[in-house]
Amino acid sequence: MNAKTYKEIDWRLRVFESLSFPSLVMTPDKIIVAGNQVFLDKYDTTLEQIVGKTCHEVFYGTRHCPNEKCALPKVMAERRGQNILHSVTTRTGKKIWEDRFFIPIIGEDGEVDYILESVRDVTRVKNLEFTLKETEAFLEKIITGSPIAIVVADRYGNILLMNPPAEELFGYSNGHAVLKLSAANLYPEGVASDIMKRLKNKQHGGAGKLSAMNTSVVDAKGNEIPVEVTASIIYEDDEEIATMGIFTDLREKLAVEEKLEDTRARLAQSEKMASIGQLAAGVAHEINNPLTGILFYAEMKLSSLDAEDPEREEVASVIEDVNRCKDIVKNLLAYSRQANPKKDMIQLNAIIDQSLSLIRDPKMFRDIEIVQERHTDELMVNVDRNQICQVVVNLVINALSSMDSSENRNGRLIFRTYRDDVREKAFLEIEDNGCGIPDEHLPRIFDPFFTTKPPGKGTGLGLSTVYGLIKENKGHIEVKKTSAQGTTFRVELPLSQPVDDAKTSHKE
Secondary structure (H helix, E strand, C coil): CCHHHHHHHHHHHHHHHHCCCCEEEECCCCEEEEECHHHHHHCCCCHHHHCCCEHHHHHCCCCCCCCCCCCHHHHHHHCCCEEEEEEEECCCCCEEEEEEEEEEEECCCCCEEEEEEEEEECHHHHHHHHHHHHHHHHHHHHHHHCCCEEEEEECCCEEEEECHHHHHHHCCCHHHHHHHCEHHHHCCCCHHHHHHHHHCCCCCCCCCEEEEEEEEEECCCCCEEEEEEEEEEEEECCEEEEEEEEEEECHHHHHHHHHHHHHHHHHHHHHHHHHHHHHHHHHHHHHHHHHHHHHHHHHHHHHHCCCCCCHHHHHHHHHHHHHHHHHHHHHHHHHCCCCCCCEEEEEHHHHHHHHHHHCCCHHHHCCEEEEEECCCCCCEEEEEHHHHHHHHHHHHHHHHHHHHHCCCCCEEEEEEEEEECCCCEEEEEEEECCCCCCCCCHHHCCCCCCCCCCCCCCCCCHHHHHHHHHHHCCCEEEEEEEECCEEEEEEEEEECCCHHHHHHHHHC
C-alpha cells in the first residue's frame, strides 16, 4: 500500500469515526463491514460481533429483514440518499423512533460499492410532535365544543375558524367564513377597527386584551344582534399572528331584563296604588258623613224657599258642589277598592254599548266620528259589569277631552276588540286622534291626583281609578301608543268560556 492510498484510507476512517450519529458501512447485499464507535457504544457491541453480519441480524436478530419499508432497495435503484422513519420497541416496552439515513458510496465504475447507514434517535422530537398534535386537537375540541361563539382571524383579519355556536349566531358556515369573509364583515361599519384600537390600548384590560364590551354584530341576513364581546391578540415571539373574539348573544338577556324592569314598574305602581288607596279610603269615609249632612240641610233649605227667592241659586250651587264632592268621594272609594265587585260572564262588546249609553250629555259627541272595529266572535270575560263600564266611560271622557284640546276640528274615536287564544286574553282598545300624551307625563298618568288640567277642572283620579278597577278584575291597562296624532289605550282581560259551552266541551 503506497503512502497516498494509506492517507486516503486514514482520512476516510477519521471522517467516519467523527460522525456524531451511530453509523454503519454495508455492502449492497447488507453485509456490515464497519461501524463507528458511536454505534458500538449505543448498541453495546464490538466490531467483531457485527462485522460480517447483515444489518437485520444486528438490529432485529432475524435471518430475514422484517422491515418491508426498508429504503435500501431504493438507494440501490436510484443511487441517491434516502431516509425512513422507523419505530422500535425495546425489551422493556418503550417505543423509540429512529430516522435512518442511507447514503450510497459510488465506485469509480459508477456502481454502488457500499452504503452508509446512519441512525438518528428522534424519539424526543416525535414525542413533542405527538404532544403538540394532541394539544392542538384538544384546543380544537374546546373551541368547537364551547357553548359560546368563538371566531379566530389572522393578523390581516381573514377568518381562520368559526365554531358551531358562532355559525349559529352569524348564520355562516365555517367553510364559507374561512373562504369568503373577514372579521370586519361581522360588525357594523367601523366597529372592527374600534375593537382593534381597544385591543392595543392598555386601558381596556391590558395590551392585547379586551375585557367584556357591549356592541353589535351583523349576521348573514344583515340583522344587527346585541352581543358582549371579549377579544385578545395571539402573539408568537412578540409578533401578532392572530386575533380571537368570544361573543355572548345578549338578546335573551336583554329581553329578560326588559321584562323584569316592566315587572318592577308594575309592582312599584301596585304598591303605590295600594298605599295611597288606604289613605283614600280613610279620607273618603271621613268626608262622606259631613257631606251627607250638608246635602240634607241644603236640600231642606232649598225646598223651603219660594221659586223667586234670590237665595235659591246660591243654595242650588251649594248642592251642586256637594254632589261634586260626593262624586269625588265615590271615586276615592272605587279607587281604594272598598266596593265588593260582583263578577259575571259578560260579552265585552256589550260593555262598550252599555258604557256609551251611560254618557248622558250627547253634546260631548258632537263632531266626533265613532268607529267600531269589534271582533265578530263573542269575547266573554268574567268581570264586574259596573266597574268595567266605569273604566270605559273614564277612558272615553279622557279621549273626548284630549280631542277638545287638539287642533283637529273633527274628532275620531275608535273602539277595537280582539282576542289572543294562545294567551287566553281579550283586548279592548280605545283610540282617539287628540293631542296625545307628552313623554314626560307617561310614567305618571296612572298616579293618583296627577292631572294636567287647571285647578277645579280635574281631580287626577280618573286614570288611577281605571287602573285600580282593571287590577281588581285581574286585567292590565297600558298606553299602546301616543303621539301628536292621538293616543291608544289598551285594556287586557282574561278570556273566559261561557258556562254552557264549557259543559258541552267537557261532555264531548
